[in-house]
Each structure stands twice: as structure tokens, then as C-alpha cells.
Amino acid sequence: xxxxxxxxxxxxxxxxxxxxxxxxxxxxxxxxxxxxxxxxxxxxxxxxxxxxxxxxxxxxxxxxxxxxxxxxxxxxxxxxxxxxxxxxxxxxxxxxxxxxxxxxxxxxxxxxxxxxxxxxxxxxxxxxxxxxxxxxxxxxxxxxxxxxxxxxxxxxxxxxxxxxxxxxxxxxxxxxxxxxxxxxxxxxxxxxxxxxxxxxxxxxxxxxxxxxxxxxxxxxxxxxxxxxxxxxxxxxxxxxxxxxxxxxxxxxxxxxxxxxxxxxxxxxxxxxxxxxxxxxxxxxxxxxxxxxxxxxxxxxxxxxxxxxxxxxxxxxxxxxxxxxxxxxxxxxxxxxxxxxx
Ligand SMILES: C[S@@+](CC[C@H](N)C(=O)[O-])C[C@H]1O[C@@H](n2cnc3c(N)ncnc32)[C@H](O)[C@@H]1O
Numbered sequence: 001x002x003x004x005x006x007x008x009x010x011x012x013x014x015x016x017x018x019x020x021x022x023x024x025x026x027x028x029x030x031x032x033x034x035x036x037x038x039x040x041x042x043x044x045x046x047x048x049x050x051x052x053x054x055x056x057x058x059x060x061x062x063x064x065x066x067x068x069x070x071x072x073x074x075x076x077x078x079x080x081x082x083x084x085x086x087x088x089x090x091x092x093x094x095x096x097x098x099x100x101x102x103x104x105x106x107x108x109x110x111x112x113x114x115x116x117x118x119x120x121x122x123x124x125x126x127x128x129x130x131x132x133x134x135x136x137x138x139x140x141x142x143x144x145x146x147x148x149x150x151x152x153x154x155x156x157x158x159x160x161x162x163x164x165x166x167x168x169x170x171x172x173x174x175x176x177x178x179x180x181x182x183x184x185x186x187x188x189x190x191x192x193x194x195x196x197x198x199x200x201x202x203x204x205x206x207x208x209x210x211x212x213x214x215x216x217x218x219x220x221x222x223x224x225x226x227x228x229x230x231x232x233x234x235x236x237x238x239x240x241x242x243x244x245x246x247x248x249x250x251x252x253x254x255x256x257x258x259x260x261x262x263x264x265x266x267x268x269x270x271x272x273x274x275x276x277x278x279x280x281x282x283x284x285x286x287x288x289x290x291x292x293x294x295x296x297x298x299x300x301x302x303x304x305x306x307x308x309x310x311x312x313x314x315x316x317x318x319x320x321x322x323x324x325x326x327x328x329x330x331x332x333x334x335x336x337x338x339x340x341x
Contacts, residue, residue, distance in 0.1 A: 005158050006158070010291035011084075012066060024059055028048065033048065039073055063075075090154055090157070097294045098291065101123070105297065123297060134206050145205040146209055153184045157188075159276075162331065164192060166323055167189075172271075174197050174241070175240075176239035176241070178235065180243075181200070181210065183213055183223050189243075196222065197224075198223045235263055238268070240267070240270070242271070243273075243275075244277075245275075264317060269340045270339070272335055272338075279305070279324070281299055292329070317339075318339055
């Protein structure tokens, strides 16, 4: 995987118009046809999309401006876009999510900045991430949960390598990934460490989807799913590494601190605790393109690692370290060790 995947993908979401034109080009089959190597004239493309020629030409003009296609004879894909298409799942997931939640930023911008409960009551993004529909496994809940789990799985597919490259898993045998979703993070950890087994702890419908996901991979046989509610129960014991990836920001500070307390209690002596999260968005520094919209809707929720560092120190953890990395925005990796008894 190239090291700058997010840059390669996000450039096609530079503006809302370029992103919407690209989403349309995927939806009407243009990208598949052009990726197959065809060079096509505007008329053939408008027929393929069943679009009036003027509309098809407008989309082609937008795609030309954003360097998705170029015209030489007919239209063909620009070589750099072909490279970005190797991350097609990420590109399509980002387009889908940005276009879904852009109205939240358009319509509720003031609430996003000044009144989080009002933003949460109206924003579409919280209609998508409905954890309350994950407790009971019904066909309806599975379908609704699958929509966001496939998005988080795709993000994790590309985010996890940055964390795992910095985590030496040698000597670890058993991982617990709390809020581990489809198991993608645990799966990548297991793929890189042949004697590692993992437990993914999440809500019932999510675990069900996770079992389906990891079954597609050889290392899936080393991953089991444990259903549970972080708020109510002890975390399962017997693990020498416990991770929280993109989980703690969902929760108010007192909950996040309590979850860390449970994890430290459950962790084997000498084991390690890992937190991998987005940091706060610095609006004066971030590239505020349309590609940032999927992160902007979580603006009030992302926090810097201070709370976690203080909590872990208060819980008696040692070797506490934090490392920053730049993916589509700044992420941090906190690691800490539980003293061996
Ligand atoms: C933002 S997602 C992050 C998922 C995954 N770790 C990732 O990075 O893609 C938060 C996860 O926490 C899980 N979760 C939410 N509430 C929970 C609860 N009360 N107990 C256990 N897991 C919960 C969700 O189902 C979801 O998988």
C-alpha cells in the first residue's frame, strides 16, 4: 500500500462539485468502462449514463478539471487517477460519507460549533451511527448496521497499518480490541504476528457482521468475537494487549476514563494498553477541502491525548508514550504498560 494513500484519494474530493461529479461517474458506470481501458466520446458516455448530452458534458468538464479524465480523441482516465483507483474502496467510501453528511455542515454549521446537543439531534451522521440498533440482531438492525460498519471497516483497512507499523507486537500472544467493530484492526494485527490470537469486543449486531468479515481471511480463524456493553460489564481478562481504536472519542471524558480503568483492570500484568485516535482538528492548519467534511462532523468530539495520558498515569501505568502521525488528519498512538507484579 502506498504511504500517502489519503493524499492520493483526498485530492479527488478537493471540492464538493468535483466529488459529486466523481460519485456520479462511479454510479453511472463510467469509471468501470474507462478503467477497462476504453476511450469514450462524450456521446457514448451520455448514452451509457442515460443523461442528456449537456449534463454529461458538464460532468465530464468537472472530471477533466479535477484530473480524473483527460481528452485526447475520446475521454480516458488520467494515470494518477488510475493509481488512486487501486484504493477504490476508500475513494468510494469517502465520497459516499462526505456526500451523506455534507448537509449536516451546510444546515447545522452554527450548532456544530456552538450547541453540540442540538447538532446531534439534527445531524444525519448520528442517524447513521445508531449504536442503540446494535443490541438486538434482527434483519432490519443488521442492514442498518452494515451501512456504517462497512464504512468504518474501509477506513480501518487504511488507517491500521500506520499504527501497527509503530507497535512491536513481538512477545504478545493475546489481544483484546475494545469496540473492535468488524475485527479489521485485530485482523491486520494477527496477519502480521502469526502466534497472536485476538478477541474483538463489541455490540451484538456488530459482532455478527465482524464474524462474516474475518471469515474471508486466513487469520480470521485466530479472531473471536465477544458481545458486550462497555458501560455495564467488566472487560474479559486474559489478554496481554488491549486496544481502543477510534472508540474513546465517542464518549464523554468520565466514560472514557472509566473504560480505561476497566481495561487496565482486565489487562495481564506486564501487558500493554494502546489507544489509536484522531486528534483535534486545527482549523487554522488543516486543509479545509471537501475531503475534510467526514471529519468535520466530529469536530466537537475529537480530543488530544492529554486526558488519556493523565488517566493512565493515575491508574499506575508506566512507559506511557504518545506518537503523532498524519493520515487524512493528525492521529495519535498512545501506548502504556501495566507493571508486572
Ligand atoms: C467509532 S466506532 C470505531 C470502530 C473501530 N474500532 C474502528 O476503528 O473502525 C466505535 C465502536 O464502538 C462500538 N460500541 C459503541 N458502543 C459500545 C458499547 N456500549 N459497548 C461496546 N462497544 C460499543 C461500536 O459498535 C463501534 O464498533
